[in-house]
Amino acid sequence: MNSFEQKTYSKLSSDRNDRIRTKRRRSSVGPSDSNKEAKKECDLMAVIVDSGAYTIKAGLSSQQNSTLIPNCIMKAKSERKRLFVGNQIDECRDCSGLYFLLPCERGYITKWDVQKPVWDYVFSKNVCPINDNPVIVTQPLFNFKSIQDCMDEIFFEEYEVNSMFRLNPTDLARLKYAEELKLKDDVPCVIVDSGFSFTHVIPYINGNKYLNGIRRLNVGGKLLTNHLKDIISYRQYNVMEETYVINQVKEDTCYVAENVKEELKIAAKTGSANHIVRNYVLPDFNNIRRGYIQDPNNSDQKEKEESCQILRLNNERFIVPEILFHPSDIGMKSMGIAEAVVKSIYSCPKQQQENLAKNILLIGGNCKFPGFRSRIYADLRSQLPQAWEVNVYLPNDPISYCWEGGRPLLRTPDFKNFLVTKDEYEELGSSIIQQRFNTWMIDNSTANEEPKRAVEVYKYLDKLNSQTIFGKQDNGNNSLETKVNKENINLSMTPPENGDSGTPISLGDEFDLGTGSEDTSQDSFQQPTEPEIISRTARKANLRNNSPENMVSVNKDFESFTSDDLTNSAELFPLGTGSYL
């Protein structure tokens, strides 16, 4: 590492044609404003690359639309001496039995020997050359550190880009969303990104990702295609090797049902009453290159299709996308997409929850299933409070929506300061640069606040446990408990109303009750109604079971409690406490 730094230093001193300087530059290096004009020019143009696990969306920011390039290398059975990289698959005559080399494993790049040639293809002359423009490239949420190292290395050292920026695709989507709906930048919104490898639910508050509210569902388009492949292979033809074709079948025929049980009833019918069943003409790569849904009224066409293989799709059409909403259908221990959105909203600060429900944005390829938006809306409507306004927004092109967010990003004031130049990379090394990338649009500040509240509530209950007023001498030699009590004393010195002045039933009140009952033990109750209920239930729960094991389990759970559980428990405390103790 040392030798590396030395090397870069010597290089720096020899030729310092810094184009873009930033505030965080080391103070020892003097400012150079000579190239400011050149910098302004390059602000207008940048290569935007949304590098997804299945498709790369790339293009110059000045272009109207991005180019969609499959992020994979394919091998065909028919052409044995050739690899098809990205869009080259269009040149392949026979796409049956395609073998895929995918660079990503569950959304994260692990096979660099596949990713590099694909990127080489993307940045080649005919597709999307870089030509000294800054590069904006996306990375998945929580991208692993060694992957980030590799990305920096490839872009700066192999492609020798002058400056680049890495960020999550949803950041771009949020910028685009704010621009499109002419919202203020700090309007909170929830972005549901349902892609090839997984589905993310990400709340944005004040323009930043709220880390504690993020949820990931390990269901993506790949899983759906593989599942469809599996059930077709069991029920009709063996298509296990035809991932490419079945993916097209999925795209052409699948839809999201509004009400699955009703839909199943229709699918069970025979004859014309069943309007769900479709015959899909499979491609033979001779006359038909891409399959299509057969038109039952066109008899001329039917004769032609007699020699083709036809796939009959009935309940598969809506059962397959249903996995997104109920992963338990295939035995996955996870909640569905709508539940994840609800959970995510509830784990955000209370004053923002209602606003988050007003702006829900759907992006990613899975959102292209017909009926996806209305189903999400219906599910959310039934799970969120009636008084809240729920808006679900689905863009025209949910796949390239993130890419389109590149333009508003370039228009962001100060954006040029965020770009990292090659010199900075060489000077500072990738770890410092990564910090800059990874703190972009992230809200980690409130993350500590919520669990602290949790501790307060439980400490209060602990204190009740340890008091003798219920006629039970508690085991005071429990080490965990004494520790908690010590902390409690520390806490009682700080004013409890600090954070939660806005919430009507604030936990601070309960805390007051806790200290009050200890110090004065008589007339310190400000609000006699709510706290009384709480204290009564707490007492009940306390009497029911206060064995040391229970205490330990409660204490263990402190860290893992999300604020969602707590806000719920504050509201429904009389019901909730029993299950916690």
Next chain:
Amino acid sequence: MTISKSTLRGSNRLKEGDKRRVVDETSRKRRQRKVMELLESDNYHDDPHADLVMSKKIPRFDDSLEQRSTRTKKRNQLVDEDRAEAEANKRVSYMDIQCEESPMPPRHFCAVCGFLGHYSCLSCGTRFCCIRCMDTHADTRCLKWAA
């Protein structure tokens, strides 16, 4: 199958029950895990070019790329590292954001025809909806994957 008169009385299913091989809980879980792995796999079949002598088109790496490929880590390794680092820095990690199990009970679909499956196979627990589907299941998939 001919049944002698003395054995006619009573439920056939119960009599056959002892002979039936039942897949235990662990192998059911193993089977489920296999299915999930299959659902995440890139390809079902083997590389069609595997028997080919390396063609020139297959990407070759210069030295710097070689270096990177040694740095390439398995996904599990990456997740573990991330968790360790996240714990050290008290930040939210990759594993933290995974969805919990739903409080709602799972729905069951017939593994054969895809409609609601109200019955489950005595041997392996797979769902089916009617006797026809049960027979299909028993003839095809039941116990075939139990290995």
